[in-house]
Amino acid sequence: MTRTIPQKREISSLGLMTGAPSTAVLIPSEEKGIRFHFNGKTVTASVDNVVSTEHCTVIGNQDVQIMLIEHFMAACAICAIDAIDVELSHFEMPILDGGSKKWVELLGGAYKSNESYTVTEPVTYLNGKTHLVVLPSDELRITYGVNFNHPELNHRWVSFDGSNLDEIIEARTFGYLKELEMLQAAGYARGVSIENTVGMTDDGYTTELYSDFEPAKHKILDLIGDFYLTGYNPMNLKAEIIVKEAGHAVHVKTAKILKDKIR
Helix, strand or coil: CCCCCCCCCEEEECCCCCCCEEEEEECCCCCCEEEEEEEEEEECCCHHHHCCCCCCEEEEECCEEECHHHHHHHHHHHHHCCCCEEECCEEEEEECCCCCCCCHHHCCCCCCCCEEEEEEEEEEEEEECCCEEEEEECCCEEEEEEEECCHHHHHCEECCCCHHHHHHHCCCEEEEEEHHHHHHHHCCCCCCCCCCCEEEECCCCCCCCCCCCHHHHHHHHHHHHHHHHCCHHHHCCCEEEEECCCCCHHHHHHHHHHCEEEE
16 A cells, blocks of 8 residues: 655755755655656656765656755655655755755654565675675664764764654754865855754864764665665665665665565
8 A cells, every 4th residue: 555645745945966946846646656757757766767876866867867865765764655746846856954854744744654574685785994784683773884084973873773763854964064165166065054954063063963973863864765765665674774984875786786685
């Protein structure tokens, strides 16, 4: 059985990368799948449709590309939404609050379905310092390690076990403040603001954190969104997921392997 939203909803903000205004109209659907529409063209949320993981997750086909879908995908997973259409006024999703909180509210709140999945065998991605391992387990647990040049985020590990879901939902995107000007000159991060992004300084942050080690928790949110591109809701996955120093590219590479190991 599919799960969608009860009625059409609309929300707007800037795009994080382009800085352009973007409006998303969320439309209920009886057809399973998460579909994005822009300028009369459609692309379905699928790991097979990922065309870029530079700075954010981008899906596309020969007709259209949609940027920065991961926070919305994470919200759909958390709200157990698996049938919805998204009409966009711009090719980048609105950044909103920088996490998934506003998306979750718009989708009706967190919801746990009765579905559950297991992995048929361990899935492992190893590349130098980067590790991503998915192991069969009795319940979902995600442990994510980061190693940033920052006193609080150096060799830092954070976990999600269901009890701290709100902290994961509200965790905002982040970046080094000293790199912002360079990124904007290259055409990225033009929608960054103190409301949607945690800027990391040499010894602190540009804004008060919502919870301890918020940027590391945002990595868990990104993982949930990227893993939902498998077509299986990662919130229903009975697995131990351990990640070290990864990002969208590794999430997606692992998801391509994982989708054939879920039952």
